[in-house]
Amino acid sequence: MSFFHNTRCRICRENKGSRFCLRVGKDICWHDCNLIRIDEKCSENCRYSLKHSSEKGGIFILKTNADSQLEYRDLLRRQMDKWVISVQPVFSGKIPLEMAAGDQGRKELTDFFNSFDIPAIIPLEYLKKRLDLERLKIREREDLYEENAAHFLDLIITREWEKLIELLSDSEKYHDEIYRANFIKRYSQSRFMKKINEYELISSALSEPKDKALVYFEINRRYDLTILMEKVNQNWLIDSRIFGKPELVKGENETYQQVALLISQNELAAAEKLLEQYSGIYPDSSDLHYYAGLIHAFRKDKGKAEASFLTACELDPEFSDAKYNYALIKQSTGDINRAEVLYREILQNKPEEIKSMNNLAAIWLDKGQLQEARRLLEKIIKLDKDFAVAQQNLKRLEQLEIDKSR
Ligand SMILES: [Zn+2]
Secondary structure, three states, X not given: OOOOOOOEOOXXXXXXXXXXXXXXXXXXXXXXXXXXXXXXXXXXXXXXXXXXXXXXXXXXXXXXXXXXXXXXHHHHHHHHHHHHOOOEHHHOOEOHHHHOOOHHHHHHHHHHHHXXXXXXXXXXXXXXXXXXXXXXXXXXXXXXXXXXXXXXXXXXXXXXXXXXXXXXXXXXXXXXXXXXXXXXXXHHOOHHHHHOOOEEEEEEEEOOOOOEEEEEEEEOOOEEEEEEEEEEOOEEEEEEEEOOOHHHHHHHHHHHHHHHHHXXXXXXXHHHHHHHHHHOOOOOOHHHHHHHHHHHHHOOOHHHHHHHHHHHHHHOOXXXXXXXXXXXXXXXXOOHHHHHHHHHHHHHHOOOOHHHHHHHHHHHHHHOOHHHHHHHHHHHHHHOOOOHHHHHHHHHHHHHHHHHHO
């Protein structure tokens, strides 16, 4: 969570001052940077300086850097604004805006643009509108990760928690109603989520295989939020949130390793303190919720332990250690049917997980399903003949069989 470092843009005093401008000598926002650099007079020493380009009238080629697609498209629109009122050698010295006043000129402009294969990132629709070029072909736009991340935040602002699920990369797991309810509870009861009422896109980045992206926002002009995106079947979907800057992505594994180490050394108070801090940054980390569950379980707080293990399972339904502990609590609190379902799910993924096999056998013994219990217990003994609890269950089974035959 960021603490009031709050560098504002020294020009508009509204947006985040995310870069130092050599011309202004102060931190400014990307909007104002675009306004300034469009005249192509920035120092070449600035990585955001816009260098003149003569290709295709320079209209679709920007020799500069942008921190996001949004920033890039905004700069292109500003360049288009300049282009339409300037003399264009490509149209033998005519001015596009003047050309667009007549049918012939509009046709000439339309034919010119239609003859190129223009990348979808270029906001051609802006030019189409600006010059009233009805027949200008606009390529169907790809799914943009920034727009989807922004849409996700829009739904948070309007508290449409259910609709968020459709934007998640692993939304299928939410066919399970318990997970679905837990997701909605996590979002609707999160103090931070409830506080969000405006956002500003600061930057974004794409991974090398171009299947992952992160989008960095400033929330309420105060907090940092990074959204991790994943491309699934050509759609950009939400993977997880980090309440902090994008750099923190790299730290996630390390954090739960630290917590795990403290727990293994029985330093529960220290582990708990660390967990509190980290779960504020990585609310969607299944590992951190799992470790929180372990600590609650050590402290015999079954209610909190159950909630943490459930969240770990919701975030990663294939996390068998979390699911095992969740099932164990369900079993010990008498929700036998739910425990049975959970053990079966674990065994679907890990057919030789003997602890789950044994607990499932115990449930079947209680229910009087003796044949099924026997099959399972014999399988466990074959896998591990020294597994004492299974041996005990086998003895119990034999007694039950004798009682039954009487
Ligand atoms: Zn500004």
